[in-house]
Amino acid sequence: MKLIITIITLFLLSVNLQAQVQTDQYQYKIDLLNIENDKVSVSFTPPKNKLKSATFVMPKLVPGYYDAMNFGQHISELKAFDKTGKEIGVAKQDVNTWKIADLEHTVKISYQVEDGWEYLVQNTGGAKSPTSMFKKDSVSIINYNALVGYFQELPKTGYTVTIKKNPDFYASSALPFDHKNDTTDVATAVDYRRLVDAPVMYCKPDTTWLKVGDTKVLVSFYSAAPEKYSKVLADKISSILENQRAYLGGKLPVKDYAFLIYHESIPHNGLMGDGLEHSNSTVCLYGSKNLDRLPQALMRVASHEFFHVLTPLNVHSxxxxxxxxxxxxxxxxxxxxxxxxxxxxxxxxxxxxxxxxxxxxxxxxxxxxxxxxxxxxxxxxxxxxxxxxxxxxxxxxxxxxxxxxxxxxxxxxxxxxxxxxxxxxxxxxxxxxxxxxxxxxxxxxxxxxxxxxxxxxxxxxxxxxxxxxxxxxxxxxxxxxxxxxxxxxxxxxxxxxxxxxxxxxxxxx
Ligand SMILES: [Zn+2]
Known part of the structure; x- marks a missing residue:
């Protein structure tokens, strides 16, 4: 009996040690495979540092959406661990910040994240495009600002984010993804702002690629409706972008761009929409009875969001x-x-x-x-x-x-x-x-x-x-x-x- 316990302890220890190797990056893990009670498990190894203690931050708000959204409100069970797996003191300071008492010995921080919206219609005030949404078997929209945080003392550090996902799901995003295997993707970003700037849509692929001048454009579509529709939408987007290119003197100021378009059916004839632009992508959320009205609605949104590649992307304070x-x-x-x-x-x-x-x-x-x-x-x-x-x-x-x-x-x-x-x-x-x-x-x-x-x-x-x-x-x-x-x-x-x-x-x- 004693021997077995020792083996288990050793095993746990080796698992912990494996997670411990600190690099100069935040090493994050997001598990979309084992979503329980509508909550996603997130953990990270802090970057190498010389800090005694630190303040862990979730954003109050994000660029482009100037309502205080307090992403800390979706976080629960935030815990810090040392290399033996022992808990380290964490004190919640306010809705968005946590004080980690002993960062020197912290090798892992873990927490649970609840999604910010579930359905476009039932949510108060409609969908909130900068938050995240996870449906284990069909689609997840990941805005890192809702899942990933940073230490106030280490704001400029890079990120490696390992995502466990359904083997049938494809990641659409402006940031490059390294597909390790069927269930593991790795994304990297040079800092927090760049990470937050590149949301991801995970779902069974319905994607169309466009070439507009020298720019590669991904149109990725999700809907519970059975039809594949990215091609229809891509044709509309293509005509808009070609005209924008001409309007801008023949050249678009980005190399890559992604439209991540989510649709859900709603019971009435209205059309609901929400979107948020990023440097190289746009998330568009739509609700309508059927898909017919989508191309027209998307044209206007796509046009506005894509023009943001000029400002603020290329012209900002x-x-x-x-x-x-x-x-x-x-x-x-x-x-x-x-x-x-x-x-x-x-x-x-x-x-x-x-x-x-x-x-x-x-x-x-x-x-x-x-x-x-x-x-x-x-x-x-x-x-x-x-x-x-x-x-x-x-x-x-x-x-x-x-x-x-x-x-x-x-x-x-x-x-x-x-x-x-x-x-x-x-x-x-x-x-x-x-x-x-x-x-x-x-x-x-x-x-x-x-x-x-x-x-x-x-x-x-x-x-x-x-x-x-x-x-x-x-x-x-x-x-x-x-x-x-x-x-x-x-x-x-x-x-x-x-x-x-x-x-x-x-x-x-
Ligand atoms: Zn705008």
Whole structure:
């Protein structure tokens, strides 16, 4: 009897020792094979360090989604162990942080993670795209920010993440995966931000690859509906991306991109959707009765999300580059990241002759209509800085933000005799900065002014820094579009002057 116990102890010890080898990385393990009570087991070996103690952090929020989501709330049973398997003291400090008393002797930390949403319809407030969702036998959507954390003292360390998964499942993601065997994948990332930037969808594969110029695009689709559908969606996405490529002067600024599209059937005729952009991928969540409405809905979303490869990916401030997941300082330039992105999705289709002038005017009117629900006197830069507290006003960034883009485009074209607008400006900014070089938040308006025209500084000061209503009437009138301020609607002028027609041509033809 004694002998058996000794053998078991030795066996346990060797297992523990195996998990103990510390490298210069966080070595994570996520087990999607043994999901119990809707909870996933996660564990990691801390990177080599010289710390006596440390604070383990789960994010309060993530880039692109400025509501405080407190991912720590889904974590339970967080425990730390030494090399003999003995527990080390852990003190929960608040919803997102845990103090590890003796990091020096900690070789393993383990915890359970509950998923953040289950079904698009039944969840309060709908699906939350930055959280994760696991269904053992059909699909898992992994946003690492919901499963993986970091030590506050070691924020810049790399990650190796080993994932145990169903042998039939395929991992769709922008980060490269090493397929060790049927049930084991390994993902790596140079730091936490890059890891969080590359979500994964695990399911039986329904994938289509596209080549758009030099860019490889993966369209990966999951639905409980029996049809394979990635090809249908990929055809739509392909036409959008080809037009975006032309709009951006023939070259897309990324080498690889992935669309991870999840669909579930809902009992009514509505269409629900949620999405979150990343540097090289987008997660799109949809609910609809059947698949028919999906391609059309996806086109608009795909267009917006893909334009994010320009900004923030290639044009962003230090606040984005050095994003603090626990206590983020937000940038004042959401008018740029979201507003200009949304404007490009309005401008590109008309410029590329995918839609006509009537349809373009209709989309402007929708934005004007959308803007009515919000405070038109609120400074957009201030609202950006306070986005977490001003969730009531935040969605205006997609309405007024897009119209700031429109007025800025018209003003730039006016000052350059039609030669260049926002299309050129964003490309010039992307060239100047790029993915690894951030601008200083406070200097962007002056920088753009230097790159364009002295008069542009006044535009930013009046309409972005201060909360003045936009000069829609005088801007649109230059292109022969009438704006009726009492009804807040835009119509095409009955008999535009030659000058107006010429301006319109430079702007949208
Ligand atoms: Zn966006």
């Amino acid at each position: 230090e606040e984005i580059q050095e994003f603090n997941f626990l206590n983020p300082v937000l940038s004042q330039h959401f008018w740029l990241y979201e507003g200009m992105t949304e404007y490009a999705t309005l401008h590109m289709p008309v410029k590329q002759h995918m839609i006509n002038l009537d349809e373009f005017v209709k989309s402007i009117n929708e934005k004007i209509d959308g803007m009515k629900k919000f405070d038109d006197t609120l400074s957009m830069t201030l609202m950006s800085k306070q986005a977490i507290e001003r969730q009531d006003q935040y969605m205006n960034i997609y309405q007024k933000g897009a119209l700031i883009g429109l007025c800025l485009d018209i003003r730039l074209r006016e000052l350059s005799n039609g030669k260049s607008g926002t299309q050129d400006l964003i490309l010039a900014l992307a060239k100047k900065y790029g993915p690894e070089r951030a601008f200083k938040d406070d200097t962007l308006f002056d920088t753009i002014t230097k790159m364009t025209h002295p008069e542009i500084r006044e535009f930013f000061s009046k309409y972005v820094e201060k909360g003045n209503p936009l000069p829609l009437k005088e801007s649109l009138q230059k292109a022969g579009l009438d704006y009726d301020e009492t009804t807040a609607t835009v119509t095409i002028a009955k008999s535009p002057s030659k000058k107006q027609v010429a301006f319109r041509k430079m702007w949208i033809d």
